[in-house]
Amino acid sequence: MAKHAAVRFDRLLKSLFSRRTHSIRTLVRSPQRGRPLILNRSGLNKTIQQLQDLASECLAEDYARTEFDRLVDKRRRWHVTKSKGWGREAKKRNFNQWFDTKIPFPNCIYSFWSNSTCLYVGRTIRGKGRPQSHFDTHWFSKTTRIEISSTSLGSEVPKLECLAIHTFNPVYNRRRASKSMWAKKCPVCKVHEMIKDEISTIC
Numbered sequence: 026m027a028k029h030a031a032v033r034f035d036r037l038l039k040s041l042f043s044r045r046t047h048s049i050r051t052l053v054r055s056p057q058r059g060r061p062l063i064l065n066r067s068g069l070n071k072t073i074q075q076l077q078d079l080a081s082e083c084l085a086e087d088y089a090r091t092e093f094d095r096l097v098d099k100r101r102r103w104h105v106t107k108s109k110g111w112g113r114e115a116k117k118r119n120f121n122q123w124f125d126t127k128i129p130f131p132n133c134i135y136s137f138w139s140n141s142t143c144l145y146v147g148r149t150i151r152g153k154g155r156p157q158s159h160f161d162t163h164w165f166s167k168t169t170r171i172e173i174s175s176t177s178l179g180s181e182v183p184k185l186e187c188l189a190i191h192t193f194n195p196v197y198n199r200r201r202a203s204k205s206m207w208a209k210k211c212p213v214c215k216v217h218e219m220i221k222d223e224i225s226t227i228c
Contacts (some may be wrong), residue, residue: 030082037079041072077217082192084213090210093188096181097174101127104170117160120171124155133175134186136193139167143193148186150179164197180189187211213223 081089084127108119131152137144137159144164149155176185190198191213 030079030086034076034079034083037072037076041069069224073221076220076224081213082222084191084216089188089191089213093174093192095184096176096185096188098177099129099175101173101175102170103127103141103173105168113160113165117157120157120160124157124173128173130175130176130177132177132179132182133173134182134189136189136195137168137170138170138172138205140169143195144168145197146186146189146193146195148182150182153189170193184211187214 029056097134106114108116108123132150134146134148135156136146137156144167145159145162146152147156147159156173159165172183174189176182188211189195191211
């Protein structure tokens with residue numbers, strides 16, 4: 026997947042360069058037939074987003090996953106189907122008990138999974154924003170397990186959350202992980218910023 030994303034990344038860059046230099050290339054040769062290649066701000070912003078998404082695919086399988094694993098101190102899994110009791114409230118009570126006894130640090134990121142598909146990624150910092158708040162969502166019925174990845178450093182949690190989103194590509198995360206001034210920056214997001222800064226200068 027990463028190799029194919031890298032090939033598409035190169036093709037998109039070449040296409041962008043062709044559109045940007047179309048007018049000066051036609052000055053020294055006969056204009057090609059068909060619609061001229063136009064590059065405007067809207068199209069440029071769309072291309073930047075596509076390049077960032079492809080960069081995420083390239084980095085997720087190796088770089089982002091390696092950095093994620095390095096920062097995690099403890100990892101635990103809670104299997105929804107193995108929990109006792111029927112209904113969401115009973116599962117929530119069972120999860121609360123498990124979470125309080127099994128998770129060593131109040132700083133962690135959590136991911137909801139439906140077998141091999143990641144549904145959602147969130148975070149808990151100093152015990153606030155626990156996973157059970159998502160038991161009432163419409164997609165919880167699809168959940169087969171919840172994975173908790175904890176760290177002793179609260180400043181690493183936003184970075185961990187962002188790396189998890191890049192790595193697991195959750196279905197129901199509509200937004201990127203929120204940033205804090207005091208938090209460590211995600212290395213994949215640094216690449217996104219470099220792409221945006223570099224490409225924005227050409228138009």
